[in-house]
Each structure stands twice: as C-alpha cells, then as structure tokens.
Amino acid sequence: xxxxxxxxxxxxxxxxxxxxxxxxxxxxxxxxxxxxxxxxxxxxxxxxxxxxxxxxxxxxxxxxxxxxxxxxxxxxxxxxxxxxxxxxxxxxxxxxxxxxxxxxxxxxxxxxxxxxxxxxxxxxxxxxxxxxxxxxxxxxxxxxxxxxxxxxxxxxxxxxxxxxxxxxxxxxxxxxxxxxxxxxxxxxxxxxxxxxxxxxxxxxxxxxxxxxxxxxxxxxxxxxxxxxxxxxxxxxxxxxxxxxxxxxxxxxxxxxxxxxxxxxxxxxxxxxxxxxxxxxxxxxxxxxxxxxxxxxxxxxxxxxxxxxxxxxxxxxxxxxxxxxxxxxxxxxxxxxxxxxxxxxxxxxxxxxxxxxxxxxxxxxxxxxxxxxxxxxxxxxxxxxxxxxxxxxx
Numbered sequence: 001x002x003x004x005x006x007x008x009x010x011x012x013x014x015x016x017x018x019x020x021x022x023x024x025x026x027x028x029x030x031x032x033x034x035x036x037x038x039x040x041x042x043x044x045x046x047x048x049x050x051x052x053x054x055x056x057x058x059x060x061x062x063x064x065x066x067x068x069x070x071x072x073x074x075x076x077x078x079x080x081x082x083x084x085x086x087x088x089x090x091x092x093x094x095x096x097x098x099x100x101x102x103x104x105x106x107x108x109x110x111x112x113x114x115x116x117x118x119x120x121x122x123x124x125x126x127x128x129x130x131x132x133x134x135x136x137x138x139x140x141x142x143x144x145x146x147x148x149x150x151x152x153x154x155x156x157x158x159x160x161x162x163x164x165x166x167x168x169x170x171x172x173x174x175x176x177x178x179x180x181x182x183x184x185x186x187x188x189x190x191x192x193x194x195x196x197x198x199x200x201x202x203x204x205x206x207x208x209x210x211x212x213x214x215x216x217x218x219x220x221x222x223x224x225x226x227x228x229x230x231x232x233x234x235x236x237x238x239x240x241x242x243x244x245x246x247x248x249x250x251x252x253x254x255x256x257x258x259x260x261x262x263x264x265x266x267x268x269x270x271x272x273x274x275x276x277x278x279x280x281x282x283x284x285x286x287x288x289x290x291x292x293x294x295x296x297x298x299x300x301x302x303x304x305x306x307x308x309x310x311x312x313x314x315x316x317x318x319x320x321x322x323x324x325x326x327x328x329x330x331x332x333x334x335x336x337x338x339x340x341x342x343x344x345x346x347x348x349x350x351x352x353x354x355x356x357x358x359x360x361x362x363x364x365x366x367x368x369x370x371x372x373x374x375x376x377x378x379x380x381x382x383x384x385x386x387x388x389x390x391x392x393x
Contacts (some may be wrong), residue, residue, distance in 0.1 A: 005037040006336035009054040017303040018251040040348040044071030075104040078133035079119040086218040094168035105178040109269025127155040127184040141173035181270040190216030200230040200309035202293035227332030231310035260303040275308040319354035
C-alpha cells in the first residue's frame with residue numbers, strides 16, 4: 001500500500017465554492033504542503049494539471065530542493081507536449097530529483113479547454129494519439145540508456161532519429177500512471193501503463209474496473225498496478241467527520257452548483273460523467289443522498305471537477321474503507337483534504353497508526369525520532385503513553 005497526498009495548485013480553502021476560508025496560493029504555501037507530506041511519510045504527491053492550475057512541472061521542480069524522499073506524480077499531456085520534449089523533461093527531472101518522478105498521462109476530457117490549448121481531436125482520436133505518444137516516449141527513454149535513437153511513423157505522431165543523450169535515473173523510465181473509464185482508456189492502460197488510477201467510485205464499481213483492466217492486460221501478457229483518487233474527511237468521531245463534510249459545502253448556493261454542473265456536462269470524459277451520476281448532476285444535496293456507499297460521500301463533486309468523492313468517518317472507519325479497496329487490488333491511495341496543509345497532518349496522525357504494519361514501517365513519520373508531543377509534567381514523554389507507537393519503535 002502506498003499513500004500519496006495532493007498539492008493544491010488550483011487553490012485551497014476551508015469551504016468549497018466560496019472565497020470564505022480561502023487562502024492565498026504561493027510558493028511558500030505549496031512548499032509547506034510538500035514538506036508536511038514529506039516529513040509525515042507520504043510516499044508522494046499528485047500535482048494536478050489543467051487551465052485552472054499552476055503548471056505542474058514548474059511547481060514540481062520548485063519542490064525538489066525542499067523535500068527528501070517525496071515522489072512527484074506530474075502530468076504529461078499528449079497534444080500539448082511532444083513526446084521527445086516530454087522525454088527530455090522527464091529525464092532531467094528524474095536525475096535532478098534523485099529518481100523521484102512519476103508520470104501521470106492525461107488525455108483530457110474538457111473539449112473547451114482542449115480547444116483553447118489548440119487540441120481539436122475527439123475522444124477516440126485523443127486516445128489513439130495518447131497511445132502513439134506513450135510508445136514514443138517510453139522508447140526514447142528506454143533507448144537512452146544504450147544511446148540508441150528511435151524512428152516512429154504513426155497516424156498522429158512521428159519522429160525520426162529521436163534520441164536522448166542524458167537518460168533518466170529510473171530504468172527503463174519513470175513509472176507511468178493513468179486514469180480513464182472508457183473502453184479506450186482501459187485498452188491503453190492494459191497495453192502500456194504501469195498503474196491504472198480510478199476516481200473514488202463505490203467498491204463494487206471499482207472492482208469491475210480492476211477486473212476489466214486486469215483481464216485486458218493479461219491478454220497482452222502484462223500486469224498492471226491499481227490506484228484510487230479520493231478526498232478524506234477524518235475526525236476523531238463519526239459525528240464530527242460528517243459535520244466537517246457538511247461544513248465543507250455549507251456556503252454553496254444553487255447557482256454555483258448549477259454553473260459547475262453545466263460545465264461538467266459539456267465534457268466528453270466518461271469518468272466525469274460517472275462522477276456526476278453519483279450526485280445526480282447536483283440534484284442530490286442532503287447527506288442521505290450524497291452518501292452513495294457506506295462512508296463514501298459525493299459532496300465534493302457538486303462543484304469540483306475530477307475526483308468528487310470523499311471517505312468520511314472516524315479513523316477506524318476510514319482505515320477499514322481503505323482496506324476494503326485494498327482487498328480489491330488497490331495499492332496506491334492518492335488522497336487530499338481541505339485545507340490540504342492541516343488535513344495532511346490530521347490524516348497522518350489519526351489514520352497512519354491504523355494502517356497495516358508493513359505500511360507503517362514505510363511511513364517515515366510513523367516512528368518518532370525525537371520529541372514526540374509535549375512532555376508531561378516536565379518529566380515523562382507522551383510517547384510512553386501511546387502503546388502503538390511504543391511497539392513501533
């Protein structure tokens with residue numbers, strides 16, 4: 001099991017859909033979130049992409065020197081990046097970061113945004129282009145270790161004598177993550193990617209996706225790892241967690257939700273369609289309707305595109321739900337919470353001690369190396385009062 005956090009390059013707030021509780025996005029703040037994730041023991045961070053976000057490569061590069069072990073899941077976008085350039089970017093980042101780069105292949109699902117970026121391909125064509133892009137990208141990086149060049153002639157992309165002089169640290173290339181819910185997406189995942197990511201759908205739906213991609217990959221003689229993208233709202237009690245979830249959307253009004261849903265409805269992303277269906281395109285507003293599966297809440301998706309569900313509950317409940325997904329074959333959990341700095345700490349403090357022992361041993365922050373908490377009565381370390389931490393050390 002790997003636990004990732006999220007760098008909020010599209011903004012951060014205590015409440016969705018309003019300026020109330022919002023905070024200024026800055027280099028200092030992004031570094032605070034990254035350093036927190038690194039020091040707490042998260043495996044890596046996802047840096048989002050799109051016109052609503054700061055550029056992920058620039059942001060990720062700025063975070064290399066302030067982190068030690070943290071991996072960066074950074075997007076490449078066929079149609080915006082050319083594969084040879086993307087290969088050079090990846091190799092450079094991987095070397096400068098000491099092998100800490102992960103690649104997030106993003107085909108895009110918002111036609112208006114894509115056209116604004118000069119991409120006019122339809123859904124089917126984008127996936128065909130993405131398949132060619134990934135073949136070229138992978139081969140350039142793999143051949144760079146032996147100084148070889150690549151010729152490739154495709155329907156959408158071609159290169160002649162493509163060569164990379166400085167290879168990446170990871171062999172044959174940094175791992176490729178990818179998400180998509182259509183049949184074309186599943187085919188691409190089965191044929192070429194290392195890890196398939198799904199948004200947070202109910203376990204039964206996730207199980208069907210995992211089984212389908214796994215079967216398609218087997219036909220190619222391949223295996224694929226699986227991950228899930230979720231928000232988390234965890235508090236010391238269930239009641240407090242649900243209160244926090246409802247507070248997150250308490251300032252939303254009907255017009256804001258309607259405008260957001262109108263934008264999402266224009267997208268040709270199958271994953272976005274499935275997210276919208278979970279809350280009936282914004283029609284569901286009450287907890288009884290938004291809790292679409294035990295402790296899986298669709299309230300975030302009322303105004304946020306992409307990942308729109310959160311696990312809500314006390315630490316034991318959330319840990320159990322994560323294990324439920326792990327039992328389906330999910331081994332990478334890409335999590336986030338509002339605001340991202342505080343919630344990175346809250347989730348680590350409340351849930352990390354409940355994760356399986358091998359996971360705890362990987363988490364750098366799970367075993368205290370110095371003062372842990374405030375000393376009791378100027379005499380006793382509070383560490384001695386926590387049996388699970390005493391056993392871990």
